[in-house]
Amino acid sequence: MKKTTTLLCASLSLSVAMAAPLASAKDMVISIWDGYMAPDVLEKFHKATGIEADKSLHATNEEIMGKVMASGGAGYDVLFVSSPFAEVLQQQGLLAAIDPAKVPNLKNLYPEAKALAYDAGNHYSVPYTWGTTGICYRADKLSQAPQSWNDLLKPSDAVKGKVTLLATDRWLLGAGFLANGWTVNESQPEHIKAVRDQLIETKKRILSFDDTTFYSKLASGETLMAHAWDGWCNYGTQANADIKFMVPKEGSDLWVDTMVVLKNSQNLDAAYQFVNFMLAKENHAWVAENILYKVPNQAAMEGLDKELLNQYPNLTTPPAELVRQELLRDVGGSTQKAYTRAVTEIMAAQ
Incomplete structure (x- = not known):
């Protein structure tokens, strides 16, 4: 999950005026989060195929969804979006079918990545990165490793004021849902209210809500435990080898970021070629090697340097274990x- 995003899977009946899609004289337009593919990948793609592409950056899922929903997808060819947003785009009839004959590198995906429930068979989306959420912690400063979401939500006196929680609603509320034995996709109002009330109490015992700098706080010793995405915990480990990652005993979520092709693309063949190019072993491996996220590409993952895997153990999580998360x-x-209302109330509470 590109963590500059806020995972708000709303109905997206957006009424605000959105900017027009990027105009391009090139063969196609790709919208992606900053830093989410190799800096020279479009140059390499052009050399390999003769196709020129423009890169348009979006900071959040909501930003690109607003533009696409307002324009019907005109002006874009390939989008990188998180899987719930791919679901919405498909429900709105905005996505082209993925033609396996034109994307032969689908063969590189793990079998588990071809059977994800939101799009089993990869009919309209192609998984690009995947991972889970858990607790990032200082193994050298805790008497024992955390075990449960409640170690974050009900921090002991020993770690009071030295804990951070993610602020993004799906994960903040998700930790509370899981701690209570509920689904990360919880919809019952009474459960949402109960977790809201619990997190208002939790707020009194933590340092802060932090989506972006929690790993640096761990590295400095300002905090001892952080609610964290697995890939971002690796940034902490990069700074301090005593920073470890674990998935609580109650389980966690499985997040997936995807590539999708717009139905209104005027460059469908070029779009399919780009998706296929990104699934090539060496191109997909760059993601794991450089942004330290797991990729659902078996050929790419099996080719990673053993030293990298030893340094960042959560990169070795087997797909079968990963997909056991919700x-x-x-x-x-x-x-x-x-x-959104519950998280707003949590943040406003004194």
Whole structure:
């Protein structure tokens, strides 16, 4: 999950005026998060295929969804979006079918990546990165490793004021849902309210809500435990080898970032060639090697340097174990609004 995003899987009946899609004289336009593919990949793609592409950056899923929903997808060819947003785009009839004959490198995907419930068979989306969420912690400063979401939500006196939680609603509320034995895609109002109330109490015992700098706080010793995405915990490990990652005993979520092709693309063949190019072993391996996220590409993962895997053990999580976590799904507009309202109330509470 590109973590500059906020995973708000709303109905996306957006009424605000959005910027027009990027105009391009090149063969196609790709919209992606900053730093999410190799800097020279478009140059390499052009050399390999003769196709020129423009890169348009979006900071959040919501930003690109607003533009695409407002324009019907005109002006874009390939999008990188998180899987619940791919679900919404498909429901709105905005996605082209993935033609396996034109994307032969689908063969590089793990079998588990071809059977994800939101799009089993990769009919309209291609997984690009995947991972889970858990606890990132200082193994050298805790008497024992954390075991449960409650180690974060009900921090002991020993770590009071030295804990951070993610602020993004799906993960903040998800930790509370899982701690209570509920689904990460919870929709029952009474469960949302109960977790809201619990997190208002938790807020009194933590340092902060932090989506972006938690790993540096761990490295400096300002915090001892952080609610964290697995890939971002690796940034902490990069700075301090005593920073470890674990998935709580209650389980966690499975997040997936995807590539999708717009139905209104005027360059469908070029778009399919780009998706296929990104699934090539060496191109997909760059993601794991440089942004330290797991990729669902068996050929790419099996070719990673053993030293890298030893340094970042969560990169070695087997797909069969990863997919045992609960897949984040689109929860619909009314539930998403309830999530947003609950998190707003948590942040406003004194």
